[in-house]
Amino acid sequence: xxxxxxxxxxxxxxxxxxxxxxxxxxxxxxxxxxxxxxxxxxxxxxxxxxxxxxxxxxxxxxxxxxxxxxxxxxxxxxxxxxxxxxxxxxxxxxxxxxxxxxxxxxxxxxxxxxxxxxxxxxxxxxxxxxxxxxxxxxxxxxxxxxxxxxxxxxxxxxxxxxxxxxxxxxxxxxxxxxxxxxxxxxxxxxxxxxxxxxxxxxxxxxxxxxxxxxxxxxxxxxxxxxxxxxxxxxxxxxxxxxxxxxxxxxxxxxxxxxxxxxxxxxxxxxxxxxxxxxxxxxxxxxxxxxxxxxxxxxxxxxxxxxxxxxxxxxxxxxxxxxxxxxxxxxxxxxxxxxxxxxxxxxxxxxxxxxxxxxxxxxxxxxxxxxxxxxxxxxxxxxxxxxxxxxxxxxxxxxxxxxxxxxxxxxxxxxxxxxxxxxxxxxxxxxxxxxx
Numbered sequence: 001x002x003x004x005x006x007x008x009x010x011x012x013x014x015x016x017x018x019x020x021x022x023x024x025x026x027x028x029x030x031x032x033x034x035x036x037x038x039x040x041x042x043x044x045x046x047x048x049x050x051x052x053x054x055x056x057x058x059x060x061x062x063x064x065x066x067x068x069x070x071x072x073x074x075x076x077x078x079x080x081x082x083x084x085x086x087x088x089x090x091x092x093x094x095x096x097x098x099x100x101x102x103x104x105x106x107x108x109x110x111x112x113x114x115x116x117x118x119x120x121x122x123x124x125x126x127x128x129x130x131x132x133x134x135x136x137x138x139x140x141x142x143x144x145x146x147x148x149x150x151x152x153x154x155x156x157x158x159x160x161x162x163x164x165x166x167x168x169x170x171x172x173x174x175x176x177x178x179x180x181x182x183x184x185x186x187x188x189x190x191x192x193x194x195x196x197x198x199x200x201x202x203x204x205x206x207x208x209x210x211x212x213x214x215x216x217x218x219x220x221x222x223x224x225x226x227x228x229x230x231x232x233x234x235x236x237x238x239x240x241x242x243x244x245x246x247x248x249x250x251x252x253x254x255x256x257x258x259x260x261x262x263x264x265x266x267x268x269x270x271x272x273x274x275x276x277x278x279x280x281x282x283x284x285x286x287x288x289x290x291x292x293x294x295x296x297x298x299x300x301x302x303x304x305x306x307x308x309x310x311x312x313x314x315x316x317x318x319x320x321x322x323x324x325x326x327x328x329x330x331x332x333x334x335x336x337x338x339x340x341x342x343x344x345x346x347x348x349x350x351x352x353x354x355x356x357x358x359x360x361x362x363x364x365x366x367x368x369x370x371x372x373x374x375x376x377x378x379x380x381x382x383x384x385x386x387x388x389x390x391x392x393x394x395x396x397x398x399x400x401x402x403x404x405x406x407x408x409x410x411x412x413x414x415x416x417x418x419x420x421x422x423x424x425x426x427x428x429x430x431x432x433x434x435x
Contacts, residue, residue, distance in 0.1 A: 001037075001040065001041075001245075001287070002034060002037045002287040002288070002385075003034045003036055003037045003040075004034060004037075004290055004383070004385065006338045006339060006340075009332060009333065009334075009335050009338050010331065010332050011329075011330075011331045011332070011383055013032055013034050013290070013409040014034055014035075014036060014409045014410070014411055014412070015409075015411055015412040016409045016412060016413075016414055018032065018290075018292060018331050018381065018383065019331055019332055019381065021292070021407070021414065022292070022294075022331075022381055026405065026407070027405070027420060028292055028293050028294040028310050028311070028381070028404075029291055029292060029293040029294075029309075029310055029311035029315050029404045030291075030292050030404045030405045030406070030407060030420070031289055031290070031291055031292075031387065031391060031392050031404060031405070031406045031407065032289065032290050032291075032292055032406075032407045032408075032409065033065075033068060033288050033289045033388060033406065033407070033408045033409070033417075034288055034289075034408075034409055035068075035071060035288075035408055035409060035410040036410065036411070037287055037288045038068060038071060038072070038284065038285060038288040038388075039071065039075060041283065041284045041285070041287060041288065042056070042058075042072055042075050042077060042284050043075070044254050045242070045254065045278070045280050045283055045284060046076075047254075048254035048255060048257070048258035049258050049261070049262060049276070049278060051262040051266050051269075052262055052265055052266060052269050052276040053269065053276070054276045054277065054278050055078055055099055055275060055276070055277045055278070056076070056077050056078060056278050056280065057077070057078040057079055057080040057099060057100070057101050057237075057277055057278065057279050058072050058077045058078070058079055058080065058279075058280065058281065058284060058285075059080045059240050059279050059280065059281025059282075060079050060080060060081050060082075060086045060089065060090060060281075061080075061081075061082050061086065061281065061393060062281030062282055062284075062285055062286075062389040062390055062393065063281070063285040063288070063289070063388055063389055063390075063391075063392070063393060064086065064089055064392075064393050065392070065406055065417055065418060066089055066092055066093050067408060067415070067417040068285070068288075068408070068417070069089070069090065069093040069095060070093050070094050072284075073093055073094045073095040073096070074094065077095075077099070078095065078096065078098075078099025078100055078101070078121065078277075079093075079095050079099065079100050079101075080100075080101050080103060080240070080279040080281075081100060081101070081102050081103065081104075081120075082102075082103050082104035083104060083111065084108070084110065084111040084114055087100075087102065087111070087114055087115060087118065087120070091118060097118055097119050097120055097121070098119065098120075098121045099121055100118075100120040100121050100122075101120070101121060101122045101123075101124060101148070101199075101237065101277065101279065102115045102120050102122070102123045102124065103124040103126075103150070103199070103201075103279075104124070104126070105126045105127070105130075105172055105173055107123075107130065109133065109137065112133060112134055112137050113137055113141070115145075116134075116137060116138055116141055116143050116145045117141065117143070120145075121146065122146050122147060122148050122196065122199075122235070122237075122277075123145060123146070123147045123148075124147070124148050124149075124150045124199045124237075125147050125148065125149050125150060125175070126150045126173060126174055126175065127175060128175070128179075128183060131147070131149075131183070131187060131193070134147060134193055135187070135190055135192065135193045138192035138193050139191070139192050141192075142192070143192065144192050144193075144194060145192065145193055145194070146194045146196045147193055147194065147195055147196065148195075148196060148197050148198060148199040148235060148237055149175060149180055149183065149184060149195060149197075149198055149199065150173065150174040150175060150198075150199040150200065150201070151174055151175060151177050151180050151198055151199070151200050151218065151219065151222070152167065152169065152171060152173060152174035152175060152176050152177060153167050153174075153177050153200055153202065153214070153215050153218045153219075154167070154168060154169040154177065155167040155168070155202045155211055155214055155215055156168040156202075156203075157202065157203055157206050157207055157208070157211050159207040160203040160204065160205065160206060160207070160241075161322050161323075161324075163321070163322055164203055164204050164205075164322070165202075165203040166201050166202060166203045166204075167200065167201065167202030167203055167215065173201065174199075174200070174201075177218060177222075180198075180222060181222060181225060181226060184226060184231060184233075185226070185229065185231065188231050195233070196233065196234060196235045197233045197234060197235025197236055197237065197275070198219045198222060198223070198233060198235070198236055198237070199237040199239065199277075200215050200218075200219060200237070200238060200239050201239030201240060201241060201279065202215055202239065202241060203241050204240060204241035204281070204282065205241055205242065205243040205244065205282065205283075206241040206242065206243065207243065209256075209257050209258070209259075209260050209261055210260075212238060212261050213260060213261065213264060215238065215239075216236070216238060216261065216264050216265065217264075219236055219238075220236075220264075220268070223236075223268075234272070234273060234274055234275060235274065235275045235276075235277065236265065236268070236274060236275075236276055236277070237276075237277035237278075237279065238261070238265075238276065238277070238278060239278075239279050240278065240279035240280045240281055240282075240283075242257070242280050242282070242283035243257075243282075243283060244282045244283050244286035244287060244386065244389065245286075245287060245386070246286070246324075246325050246326065246327065246385075246386050247325060247327065247342070247343070247344040248341070248342065248343050248344070281389055282389035282390065284389075285388040285389045286386045286387075286388050286389035286390075287385075287386055287388060288388035288389075289386075289387045289388025289389075289391060289392075290383045290384060290385050290386075290387055290388075291311055291315060291316055291383070291384040291387045291391060291404075292331065292381060292382075292383055292384075293309040293310055293311035293315075293381070293382050293383075293384065294309060294310050294379065294380070294381055294382070295307055295308070295309055295376050295377065295378055295379060295380045295381075295382060296308045296309060296310055296359070296378070297378060298376060298377075298378060304355055305352055305353060305354045305355070306354070306355050306357060307354045307355070307356050307357070307373075307376050308357055308358070308359065309356060309357070309358060309359075309367070309382060310358075310359060311358055311367070311384065311404075312357070312358020312359050312360040312365045312367070312401070313358055313360050313362065313364065313365045313398075314358075314360055314395060314396050314397070314398050314399065314401040314403075315358075315391075315392075315395050315401075315403075315404055316367065316384060316387055316391050316394075316395075317394045317395075317396070318390055318391070318394070319366055319367050319368065320362075320364040320365060320366060321394075325344075325368075326367065326368070326384050326385060326386055326387060327342045327344060327384075327385040327386060328356055328367065328368055328371060328373065328382060328383070328384050328385070329342070329373065329374075329382070329383055329385070330373070330374055330376065330380055330381070330382055330383075331380070331381035331382065331383055332380075332381065333374045334374060336348070336349075336350065337350070337351075337374035342385060345372065346372060348374075350374070350375070351372040351373060351374060352372070352373060352374070352375050352376070353370055353371065353372050353373075354368070354370075354371055354372075354373050354376065355368070355369050355370065355371070356368040356369075356371055356373075356382075359399075359401075360398065360399050360401070361399055367384060392404070392406060392418075397421075397426060400423075400426050402420060402421035402422060402423060402425065402426065403420070403421045404420055404421075405418060405419060405420035406418035
């Protein structure tokens with residue numbers, strides 16, 4: 001579900017015509033977010049897991065604009081972060097820092113120090129040496145900090161892209177499940193570092209709740225074994241990786257996905273006072289955004305129809321990097337090609353098969369291959385849907401391309417929330433100085 005709909009044959013974001021934004025002179029490509037879609041998806045996730053009274057820690061790596069983070073924080077969201085830069089961004093927002101979880105396998109001494117001094121809710125521990133470093137820094141600072149131990153449960157969803165699988169044995173993330181109990185037993189009474197619970201993240205997106213069930217059962221087993229030794233853990237962070245709709249804007253049931261997870265964890269919440277943390281990212285932000293681009297040229301290459309647009313892998317790298325699917329459709333198609341729903345494949349007459357490519361000097365700079373679309377013309381505006389997650393956050397200046405603007409719509413109001421870079425920005429930091 002999202003609030004990008006066609007009205008009078010023109011794509012709108014809430015009550016704003018996207019064509020009108022282009023007419024105002026906003027250069028393409030640009031990212032456009034629907035604030036009320038963002039709010040709706042946050043509430044859907046929270047309500048689906050409402051029986052657990054969860055702490056939702058939005059995954060900042062999926063979408064990091066401070067204005068969007070402020071909107072989520074106003075709804076009560078915490079944040080899941082993976083770097084000092086993300087900590088800086090969250091501290092620049094109105095987020096309650098006690099609801100921040102600092103994850104990531106390679107935290108530097110400076111990042112750990114900043115996290116402890118800032119009073120983040122939890123630091124996720126992903127190796128024995130990292131725990132030792134946190135203990136050393138906290139001891140020097142004489143400041144208590146809470147940590148969660150990230151387990152590596154050896155769980156694999158074959159439907160998850162191999163580049164986004166994180167829970168299988170041999171992955172770079174977490175601590176082998178068999179080693180966790182001894183690690184907690186040996187370190188649970190440190191004077192400054194409090195081991196409060198367990199964390200797990202098995203990949204993104206995960207296709208079925210059954211993989212979470214398997215992971216949670218392993219976490220609960222550890223909790224029970226440690227309880228028998230009078231070591232009490234009261235926090236379970238089951239991670240994120242929940243799915244988002246990329247090919248159909250109304251086909252996912254949160255209730256059927258979350259229900260079995262709720263039934264498994266609810267006794268620990270109600271009877272033993274456990275805190276449950278979730279780290280959704282794409283499931284909240286993906287459908288919130290689109291990337292608006294313009295057709296530069298159309299040509300034939302052998303039997304291929306090539307449409308060249310002004311957005312490429314520097315703006316949206318997911319298709320090139322993961323082979324990811326994003327729905328693409330003109331902003332103002334002919335009436336015969338207006339969509340009521342974005343189901344794929346599209347069953348319409350008169351479509352043309354195109355390869356949609358960007359301007360970047362790389363053979364991998366494809367946004368779609370063999371995609372059936374309405375006939376396109378030079379100068380047409382085209383929307384690339386479901387780009388609110390892992391879109392702008394992965395943009396780059398490769399080929400010395402400037403990064404695009406970000407806009408946000410709330411009803412009939414449009415806000416600029418990040419200015420488009422200029423070419424001056426490309427050279428601003430290239431200052432020669434003797435060291």
